[in-house]
């Protein structure tokens with residue numbers, strides 16, 4: 126029972142990350158490999174703030190902002206749109222610098238935990254859209270495979286920079302809540318409930334966003350038909366930025382929630398991202414509920430194998446992917462091919 | 469001159485093959501201008517270039533402004549809207565959502581969206597009946613209506629229609645051309661590409677004949693209708 130609980134809680138986190146992966150993939154066709162990294166950055170940053178150390182994420186965001194601004198400025202100048210430069214300064218320099226400045230200032234201060242959490246989220250938010258601007262928007266129409274390769278390259282670059290910014294030590298933020306609940310004879314920690322609750326809330330939030338808001342519909346439209354979106358005036362680049370922003374929010378949330386449970390270091394996000402990706406693949410990579418369920422299944426599988434022999438935990442999870450992929454391709458090889466055709 | 473759209477010596481190429489070779493045409497505000505021609509003449513290519521979907525050489529002037537360096541989205545923003553031959557509907561979304569997104573350019577104007585819905589549903593009651601249905605499950609005719617309706621939601625000033633009657637039953641073809649004539653009455657200018665040359669020329673003010681990427685003939689639509697060269701090739705012999 127405890128194992129199932131543990132598995133579902135971890136699975137909930139994987140589900141959050143998997144939702145982000147699917148979202149970004151559907152809108153931009155990018156399999157965002159560095160996504161898991163953001164989870165670790167969020168956790169490390171919160172831990173740093175709690176210990177009154179400056180989070181390395183500040184420098185990372187500033188670096189990305191500078192690069193993104195250069196990319197944007199060059200594009201604008203080459204197209205002869207110099208008058209749009211002030212807007213670029215605002216969007217790509219000032220806006221991302223804002224949470225950095227706040228984080229810088231509050232580091233030595235004794236501020237409420239909630240403020241630290243909000244600032245951490247605000248620091249994680251710009252990372253994904255900035256990476257999108259630097260690495261993916263310039264090649265938005267490239268084949269999925271090229272985008273994937275670029276994503277892998279970005280991941281390795283990020284890992285290197287993250288080592289410089291965060292250092293090699295792991296850190297663990299305080300649990301968001303220390304509460305323990307007893308339901309019948311089952312003991313549940315508040316943190317577990319929080320993880321579950323956040324995953325459910327984020328899923329419902331996404332559902333409402335896509336079904337009810339105009340921006341959500343525009344994102345879906347871009348995912349379904351890019352040309353169709355363009356001829357009604359929706360810019361795929363802006364839709365992509367929104368998708369990456371939402372994904373960063375999901376990654377940030379996951380990092381805050383999983384951080385107190387597992388010690389993360391600068392590069393441990395990769396495995397989280399990979400497991401979530403496997404979950405998303407089990408769900409077909411194009412379905413939000415599918416991805417969420419797949420991710421929870423991975424969490425459970427992992428928790429049960431870890432109990433029998435923790436050395437095998439990763440092996441089983443990734444080996445589990447093989448039969449799933451085979452079954453999937455047998456069941457709906459046709460559908461998958463059709464989907465790829467459309468891409 | 470009060471041309472809303474003017475193309476001057478426009479060239480469009482796929483790789484090294486030129487599909488449109490030096491086309492010039494002019495569309496006076498408030499009129500219907502049609503481009504007819506055989507399969508593969510370059511009509512779709514021409515419209516895609518005018519909409520900004522394909523890069524082109526030459527000059528395109530819209531509303532007195534050179535469109536060089538203006539992307540598709542900015543052209544839509546300025547009221548230059550395309551209904552492409554391939555329709556490009558949002559297949560997995562409902563009819564209503566497709567229409568709503570058609571009004572993207574008007575998104576800050578709630579009243580315009582509401583009146584857009586009212587207008588489209590009045591023109592195409594079939595769409596109103598099927599508002600919750602997914603666009604991908606519509607019949608061919610309903611899809612054309614939806615594509616046209618989606619473009620109308622953006623309140624275009626210039627509507628470029630690529631074969632709006634493609635593959636439709638005669639009764640619906642008549643309905644579509646009726647709608648086109650009606651739109652002209654409301655002040656929308658229309659650039660109409662058609663295989664159905666007779667219907668196109670009957671509803672248009674001016675016509676161009678495009679053959680292998682070049683304009684071979686042009687004139688007021690009713691003159692073209694009675695031109696023996698057009699009659700022989702595009703109107704199925706005499707009458």
Ligand SMILES: Nc1ncnc2c1ncn2[C@@H]1O[C@H](COP(=O)(O)OP(=O)(O)OP(=O)(O)O)[C@@H](O)[C@H]1O
Nearest residue numbers: 482487505506507508509510511512513514553663
């Ligand atoms: N993506 C493409 N790549 C290469 N050649 C193309 C492409 N699209 C069209 N062509 C070629 O350009 C020429 C013009 O095609 P286009 O689709 O513009 O003709 P059309 O006049 O619209 O024909 P139809 O009446 O059949 O729709 C054709 O010879 C076609 O083969």
Ligand SMILES: [Mg+2]
Nearest residue numbers: 511512513553
């Ligand atoms: Mg065509």
